[in-house]
Amino acid sequence: MNTNGNIYTIIYTTLIVVVVAGILAAAASFLKPSQQANIKAETISQMLQAAQFDTQGMNNVQKLDKYAEEIESAFIIDAEGNKLRDLGVTRDAIELEDGLKAQNYAIAGKDGYTVGLPVYVLKGGVTLIPCYGAGLWGPVWGYIAIEPDGTTIKGAYFDHESETAGLGARIKDDPAFRAQLVGKKIAWEEVPLFEIVKGGAPEGRENAIDAITGATMTSKGLDAAISTWLAAYKPYFINLNKEEE
């Protein structure tokens, strides 16, 4: 058979592409549940680390156990800070709001998206909130743990999709970077609420931390992510602080 004819070539390449596409589609749908379980456990691990729990060496089951043990309640709030609906917190029905990208559009006021922000409250009153934004190469996101007083930061954990290793990637890899946030205060009445300052945060400023040298765009992106998301949560925390007074 002539394997170099035009018609043979076209049929051959079409067939091979269709077969390969079929195999990949089947593999993707078959492996999806276990991939999502891994992502869920990782998100939970990041939330726990933001709240200063050590999850190193824990497997997926232990991470979910730990979360179920520590969480008090989780719910979605609207733009005015009112509770919309509860998220599952029992061990077998853990629900996370993972559509952070869509929420980011909503916060930015894009059409077709409505704000519905997740709030996770741990036993003891520490509140965990997410943030999400654009780094240099891809999205950056993270979780911020806020003490029961609604102002002081207990800890934070950041992650990224594709920031430069050794520079932007330090938001995740360098524990010293996220340790800077511990004990800082969110200035709910000021603008900006919180800031990552290039060249170093001024001495004595309680709502600012140092940016990463050599990673200006990542630092800026994370700064925007934190301040816009904190601003979106402002009504909720203002209400919370009023209730306490």
Place this chain on the structure above:
Amino acid sequence: MTLKETFLNPILKGNPITVLVLGICSSLAVTVTLKGALVMTLSVTVVTGLSSLIMSLLRKGIPNRVRIIVQLVVVAMMVILVDQILKSIEVTFPIDKQLSVYIGLIITNCIVMGRIEAFALGNKPFASLLDGLGNGLGYGLILIVVAFFRELLGSGTLFGVTVLSPEWYTPNNLVILPPFALILIGCIIWVHRGIIDKDLQEK
């Protein structure tokens, strides 16, 4: 060449890194930790082995004019499958994340397409499978040797376990950076060609 030689030759005498000098780029990038190097070794071995097998099975029907494209499609499929599988296993999930783009970039590893062009298209399926696996392991052997020194000297750990106590050993940051991997690979090539296999030297 016997089947045994087909398999063993690329691991020792005809090592893709030290003799053919292929696959250097990724060996600089993924050798910071032993875990990463090990996962990369397994991934590359599976990809080279199975792509060579598939291409060898298809070799008589492939239209010659589009053979590179067909190779690319098959290799890309294998790489995506390996990436998806790594993502779905709990133990390899964080390592896959750490290796990030380098798993996807296996497709550009010269060893994979090089072996298909040079061997699989002209040999029987089983021999091609062995040749692919051997080349993957030969590549991995160097990767693991490099990663051993880089993790030991750069982080003071082996497989994440502290070996050189930080109390008396200050991790050397240069070792973590890619240039040191290049120096190390240079040394390995020297040891291989100059000391172990002297007949590799040009007469």
